Amino acid sequence: MVHSLAKASLLGKYLSIFGEVRQRIKFWRSAADKLDPELKCQGLASIESKAFHCLGGAVYAVYPQVDRRVMLDAIVALQTISDYLDNLCDRVGVNDEQAFEQLHLSFIHALDPTVPMVDYYRYYPYKESTYLNTLVQTCRHQIRQMPYYKDYQPLINELAAYYCKLQVLKHLRPAGPSRLQQWAEQTFIQGNSELHWNEWAAASGSTLGIFYSFAASFHRFSPRVRERMYEAYFPWVQGLHILLDYLIDRGEDQIHGDLNFTFYHRDLEHTVSRMAYIRQSSKTKIEALPHPYFHQLVIDGMLAMYGSDPKLSQQGLFSAYSRLVGSCTPRILLRACQLLRSVRIIG
Numbered sequence: 001m002v003h004s005l006a007k008a009s010l011l012g013k014y015l016s017i018f019g020e021v022r023q024r025i026k027f028w029r030s031a032a033d034k035l036d037p038e039l040k041c042q043g044l045a046s047i048e049s050k051a052f053h054c055l056g057g058a059v060y061a062v063y064p065q066v067d068r069r070v071m072l073d074a075i076v077a078l079q080t081i082s083d084y085l086d087n088l089c090d091r092v093g094v095n096d097e098q099a100f101e102q103l104h105l106s107f108i109h110a111l112d113p114t115v116p117m118v119d120y121y122r123y124y125p126y127k128e129s130t131y132l133n134t135l136v137q138t139c140r141h142q143i144r145q146m147p148y149y150k151d152y153q154p155l156i157n158e159l160a161a162y163y164c165k166l167q168v169l170k171h172l173r174p175a176g177p178s179r180l181q182q183w184a185e186q187t188f189i190q191g192n193s194e195l196h197w198n199e200w201a202a203a204s205g206s207t208l209g210i211f212y213s214f215a216a217s218f219h220r221f222s223p224r225v226r227e228r229m230y231e232a233y234f235p236w237v238q239g240l241h242i243l244l245d246y247l248i249d250r251g252e253d254q255i256h257g258d259l260n261f262t263f264y265h266r267d268l269e270h271t272v273s274r275m276a277y278i279r280q281s282s283k284t285k286i287e288a289l290p291h292p293y294f295h296q297l298v299i300d301g302m303l304a305m306y307g308s309d310p311k312l313s314q315q316g317l318f319s320a321y322s323r324l325v326g327s328c329t330p331r332i333l334l335r336a337c338q339l340l341r342s343v344r345i346i347g
Contacts, residue, residue, distance in 0.1 A: 006293045007300075011333075013062040014301075017072065018345065021058045024076040025051050031131055032084075038126050042091055046083040052346055054079045056305060057207060059298055063215035064291055067145065074142035074214055081107055081135045082163075082207060088124070089171040097172055099123035104164040106132050110139035111160050111210065112153065146217035155230050156213050162187075162204040162234075170205075170259055177259050188235075194281075195235055198264035199274065202242035203235030208298070225290065232285035237299065240278045244306040247271065251315040272320050279303075279324060304333035308341055 025047060032043030054076045061071035085107065089100050106120040117136060121127045143149050169180040181197050188200040195203075212233055216226070246253070246261045253260040265271040279299065286295035303325050312318045325331055340346045 006291075007297045010062055010294060010297055014059050014297075017058055017061060017068065018055060020068075020072055021055055021076060022051075024072060025054055025080075028076070028080050028135070031134065035128050035131055036126070038092065039088075039128050039131070042087040043084055043131060045091070046087040047080065050083040050086075052305070053083055055346060056302070057211050059301060060208075060211040060215045063212075063218075063294055066215050066218045070142045070145045071214055074139050074146075075211055077135050077138040077142070078107070078110055078210070079207060081110055081132070081139070084132070084135075085167065089167065092126070094125060095171075095173050096123060097168060099125075100168040100171060101164075104167055106136050107164055108157075108160050110136040111143070111156050113140040113143055143214075143217075146214060148220055149214075149217040151221075151226065152213040152217055155226060156210055159209045159213075159234060163207065163210075166201060166204040170201075180259075195239065195278075196264070196274070198261040199239050199243065199278065200235055202246065202261045203239035206238035206241040208238050208241055209233035219290070221290065228285075228288045232282070232289055232295070236278060236282040236285050237295070240275065240282050240299065241302055243271075243275050243278065244302055247275070247317070247321070248306055248309045248311045248315075250317070251311065268317075268320055272323055275324055300333050304337045305346070307334045308337035308346075310341070 029044065029047050032040060032047060034040075035043055057075045057079050058072060060066075060075060061068045063071075085103050088094070088103060094100075102118075102123050103120050105118060109115050109117055117133065120132055165183065166180070169176050169183060172179065180201055184197040184201040184204075188195075189197060193200075209230070212229060216229060221229075243261060249258075250260060250262060252258075253263070262268075262271045265274060282299055283296070286292050286299070289295055306312075307318075307321055307325060312321050325334060337346065
């Protein structure tokens, strides 16, 4: 009962900050609008089509005892970098590993204020000197205001390195998918792994563990708690997050021949059963974390947010997906997200 009340209170706080998130998104949209044509196109497109990533990540700004302003500025800036780089690597016809790696140094440098910034477009055919740098500087400025961030720097560096490696490899054609599989197997699978290579790769592609580390940086948690945080989010919560994202994109990825981690399961039934296993493992792991009701809300919210996407029904996937939703709370949140989509509060 106490946890239910706590989750209800958090949910109310979370919904109340949507306006603040949109203000920050509007600021970065205005900044992207000043870029030269090709980069402007990708900057605006990444914001317009992926604003819900910022809205979703903003849930960590209502974690207990954090500075909401600092959290929102950092989360929106980092997520905007992530979405912008994704477009630069995917939408411009560039297929250059060195260029992709250099671009993604901006993501790593945004998370480590001690590292000198560099020319992130050095090997990329298009250039600018303000937008990406300002995003990096904004994130670094907020990080300096997180009291215990240094405690989490090693964990964040590791998650960021995995994230950037995944982003670089997945955009390479045609060798990207095979190199990605090789990297995941060599990096994560020793002996009897509980997860397949595609599930480890999926877990590498989420920013949730970094956002949680932002929130935890306002608390003096012990090394053992920090270890449990890492173990819960990577690979479990992060893996669930990205597999949900890829599940709803199955149809369009099949049409365009794009990489989709759910295609490496035997079939849709296997995908759903694996995601159910990852979901249950995530729920078990988060019980050992401070404020477990918060992380339960994150998981339930993800299931609701992705479950309310009309692409599920359009592909005939909603019946299969409903087996993942499970208990009462995510079903209530699912109906709430469907309502929010109908009135265009979420896209």
